[in-house]
Amino acid sequence: MIANYGFNATLTAKAGMSDQLVELLLTGLDEGSPGASEHCVVYLVSRSASDPDVVHVTEGWTSEEDHHRVFAGEAAQAIVARIGPLLAKESDYTDYVPVRGKAAF
Secondary structure (H helix, E strand, C coil): CCCCCEEEEEEEEECCCHHHHHHHHHHHCCCCHHHCCCEEEEEEEECCCCCCEEEEEEECCHHHHHHHHHHHHHHHHHHHHHHHEEEEEEEEEEEEEHHHHCCCC
């Protein structure tokens, strides 16, 4: 499958909460979670190299519609609800249209 829609989120955890935030975001890869969907072709959680409280999430989806449908589901909303209390400020989001690239893990 090819990613036709993607986004990047930059999240800033409260001091000392970034490990919890990363662990929570990684549950997005569990069976039944958004990152495990056949429509999610990229799900990458990264830490900032310069700020230990900053975490980035990069996702690639087969379509914007698939992304919105999956994120409207119960599993995604449960994760989203648990993220808020870990954050120091509002997250920054950028959506994009992937052109070409490579991801191997």
